[in-house]
Amino acid sequence: MPWELDSDRPIYTQLMEQIELKVCAGLYPPGGRLPPVRELAREAAVNPNTMQRALAGLEESGLLYTRRTSGRFVTENQDMIRAVKSRLVREHTRDFLNKMGRLGFTHPEILEAVSSLMEENKNE
Amino acid sequence: MNNAILKCENLTKKFGPVTAVDGVTLSIPRGRIVGLLGPNASGKTTLLKLCNRLLTPTAGQVSIAGHAPGVETKKLVSYLPEKHYLNEWMRAADLIEFFGDFYPDFNRERAYRMLEKLALNPRDRLKTMSRGTKEKIQLSLVMSREAPLYLLDEPIGGVDPAARDYILNIILENYNPRSTILLSTHLIADIERILDHIIFIREGRVVLNKTVDEIRAESGQSVDSLFREVFKC
Amino acid sequence: MLGKLLKYEFRATARLFLTFYLALIVFALLNAFFSTELLVKLEGSLVHLHLAGAPGLLYLILRLLYFALVVGVMVMTLLVMFQRFYQSLLGDEGYLMFTLPVAPWQHIVSKLLTALVWTVASSLLALLSVLIITTKVDLRLAWPGLSSAIGALLHNFGLAGLFLLPAITLAAAIAGILMTYAAITLGHLSTRHRMAATIGWFFAFQLAFIGLIIALLVLLLPGLIEKYDSATTPALFFQQLALQFFLLPSLALGALSFWLTNFILNRRLNLE
Numbered sequence: 001m002p003w004e005l006d007s008d009r010p011i012y013t014q015l016m017e018q019i020e021l022k023v024c025a026g027l028y029p030p031g032g033r034l035p036p037v038r039e040l041a042r043e044a045a046v047n048p049n050t051m052q053r054a055l056a057g058l059e060e061s062g063l064l065y066t067r068r069t070s071g072r073f074v075t076e077n078q079d080m081i082r083a084v085k086s087r088l089v090r091e092h093t094r095d096f097l098n099k100m101g102r103l104g105f106t107h108p109e110i111l112e113a114v115s116s117l118m119e120e121n122k123n124e
Numbered sequence: 125m126n127n128a129i130l131k132c133e134n135l136t137k138k139f140g141p142v143t144a145v146d147g148v149t150l151s152i153p154r155g156r157i158v159g160l161l162g163p164n165a166s167g168k169t170t171l172l173k174l175c176n177r178l179l180t181p182t183a184g185q186v187s188i189a190g191h192a193p194g195v196e197t198k199k200l201v202s203y204l205p206e207k208h209y210l211n212e213w214m215r216a217a218d219l220i221e222f223f224g225d226f227y228p229d230f231n232r233e234r235a236y237r238m239l240e241k242l243a244l245n246p247r248d249r250l251k252t253m254s255r256g257t258k259e260k261i262q263l264s265l266v267m268s269r270e271a272p273l274y275l276l277d278e279p280i281g282g283v284d285p286a287a288r289d290y291i292l293n294i295i296l297e298n299y300n301p302r303s304t305i306l307l308s309t310h311l312i313a314d315i316e317r318i319l320d321h322i323i324f325i326r327e328g329r330v331v332l333n334k335t336v337d338e339i340r341a342e343s344g345q346s347v348d349s350l351f352r353e354v355f356k357c
Numbered sequence: 358m359l360g361k362l363l364k365y366e367f368r369a370t371a372r373l374f375l376t377f378y379l380a381l382i383v384f385a386l387l388n389a390f391f392s393t394e395l396l397v398k399l400e401g402s403l404v405h406l407h408l409a410g411a412p413g414l415l416y417l418i419l420r421l422l423y424f425a426l427v428v429g430v431m432v433m434t435l436l437v438m439f440q441r442f443y444q445s446l447l448g449d450e451g452y453l454m455f456t457l458p459v460a461p462w463q464h465i466v467s468k469l470l471t472a473l474v475w476t477v478a479s480s481l482l483a484l485l486s487v488l489i490i491t492t493k494v495d496l497r498l499a500w501p502g503l504s505s506a507i508g509a510l511l512h513n514f515g516l517a518g519l520f521l522l523p524a525i526t527l528a529a530a531i532a533g534i535l536m537t538y539a540a541i542t543l544g545h546l547s548t549r550h551r552m553a554a555t556i557g558w559f560f561a562f563q564l565a566f567i568g569l570i571i572a573l574l575v576l577l578l579p580g581l582i583e584k585y586d587s588a589t590t591p592a593l594f595f596q597q598l599a600l601q602f603f604l605l606p607s608l609a610l611g612a613l614s615f616w617l618t619n620f621i622l623n624r625r626l627n628l629e
């Protein structure tokens with residue numbers, strides 16, 4: 001899962017989103033340890049300070065926590081991860097709906113398109 | 125406690141009738157990666173040379189970790205000029221010895237490791253190398269120092285995209301959270317992700333001095349597009 | 358740090374000089390073995406025989422090449438001396454040298470000492486090559502000539518004078534090098550016509566040097582002559598002359614040049 005950053009929004013908010021995504025996708029499993037800041041920064045090709053700031057933000061929200069000596073971990077609280085997941089689903093779906101709305105599709109049309117596409121994918 | 129690693133106060137440099145740097149006042153803290161951005165001939169190189177005392181200011185002053193430029197501050201600054209300053213007759217290994225001999229903070233192992241990554245034989249003479257390779261060696265030497273302040277003049281200037289990634293990687297890999305990197309460039313898109321802080325300079329004056337995320341949050345655009353807007357190029 | 362600077366300065370120049378020295382010795386040996394003049398011992402006395410024709414021409418060319426090489430070594434010594442100073446401090450290499458944690462005076466001293474060593478070495482090598490040719494490689498033959506020359510010097514200038522001679526030469530060499538460094542550094546200050554400015558400063562220094570000597574002569578020589586009485590030997594007189602009119606002006610102008618160069622490199626450096 002590569003790091004995808006847009007160039008027109010603050011980097012640290014995008015980093016927070018990307019890490020949330022990676023946690024939801026199980027790339028960083030609950031209770032698992034995160035790579036050190038330097039390594040994450042290098043992976044994402046961003047400034048270590050910005051990565052640090054994103055991680056601190058996620059710590060504040062409770063998704064991550066620090067053990068003083070051994071590093072930074074993903075929370076073991078499954079409810080919290082589920083909450084992040086449902087928030088992400090809502091956000092992405094809302095974006096999608098907005099986009100479709102701008103293209104002039106009505107809700108039934110969108111539902112129709114989604115279900116037919118899902119059907120196709122199932123058959124593959 | 126004064127935490128600034130680099131300070132310029134009303135720094136001015138004139139070349140005859142031309143004012144290259146015009147009353148620049150700056151304070152750059154430790155632990156930052158700062159981009160000095162501006163079109164060609166905006167005074168970036170002159171500013172960096174003034175900080176190294178390769179040029180004598182017409183007015184104003186520079187201080188590094190609170191000291192006026194001198195032998196002591198030269199121990200603190202690792203500088204990459206825009207010129208080729210290395211001796212053509214030397215081998216890569218000779219250069220590593222040279223840097224190691226003069227700079228107490230030079231890490232020889234790190235330098236050899238970087239040459240290895242570049243797939244360069246330390247016994248090769250500079251004479252036999254391409255321009256791009258020499259630039260990479262120069263940057264490797266500069267980044268092999270463990271200095272509190274790096275002044276890099278156009279580190280990604282003339283190189284191809286693959287080399288650009290290599291160079292950005294070198295900078296990120298060797299960056300120490302207590303050090304500050306001030307780098308000048310006019311190729312912003314490639315580099316804005318690794319910067320904390322941006323200084324725009326035009327006709328020798330600072331026109332903007334903000335963090336990358338401040339710029340993106342306030343203007344809703346990348347530093348690169350803001351730069352194009354400000355400088356209309 | 359000075360030691361390290363010297364190490365790299367010698368390393369940067371050694372290959373060129375040693376190559377030239379080697380060539381000089383090789384050509385001296387060739388000239389010693391193949392000469393247009395054959396020394397032949399005939400009934401106890403030495404007789405010169407001149408070779409003509411093709412071999413003679415060949416030997417003549419060999420001799421000419423040798424002279425060219427001697428001149429070449431001297432010119433190169435001078436050129437390298439100043440080119441090293443200019444290129445490595447005021448040229449692109451200056452970006453490296455002036456970002457080293459080294460004081461400017463150490464740069465000047467390292468360049469000066471290296472230049473002196475090569476000047477002395479070049480002079481000795483040139484002398485050696487002459488001796489090789491004139492003695493046909495049997496250097497012991499040179500001894501009588503050398504010892505009588507030293508004897509004459511000793512007689513005319515006294516023992517102190519014998520030491521004064523190399524001292525004056527050395528002081529004049531140091532002053533000459535430092536004055537040229539100062540001229541180059543001053544010339545670099547002007548933004549245009551650097552070469553012309555450097556040459557201008559160079560002649561200004563030379564004139565100042567000669568002017569100083571003449572001024573000293575005018576002011577002090579009458580007094581010195583007045584005191585010249587039967588108790589003063591020619592050797593003593595020479596020593597006084599050398600000290601007052603050559604050694605002191607050299608030291609004075611050398612010191613002034615050094616101070617000026619150091620001041621500019623410290624406070625007025627502008628590498629463009």
